[in-house]
Amino acid sequence: MRESLKRKIIEICDKKVASKGEDAGVSFxxxxxxxxxxxxxxxxxxxWWIMTHQLDHFEKAIKIKAMIQSN
Structure with missing residues (x-):
């Protein structure tokens, strides 16, 4: 996954958690x-979301951020 997309995902996940808390969900x-x-x-x-990781439509933002940061 390109770096610009990784940065954008982390940014959006951070915003979701900041506004809705640790249980905030996101979809791709x-x-x-x-x-x-x-x-x-x-x-x-x-x-990345569907084929590689077989994630549900909505996942916790903190989970997605951790997955992105671990790669």
Whole structure:
């Protein structure tokens, strides 16, 4: 996964936890605007989320952040 996407995921996860607490959930769509302006990046996130790690649609933001940081 490219570094720019990793940084964005960590940033969004941090914001979710700060606003909603440790139980805040995210889906991979949370890392993108409501328009598909970068389909390649969206597919990269989807592949990591769905195919590589077989995650549920919503996961805890702290879990996703930890997974990103461990790679």
């Amino acid at each position: 769509y949370a890392f993108f605007k409501n328009k598909n302006d970068d389909p390649e990046l969206l597919m990269e996130a989807a592949e």
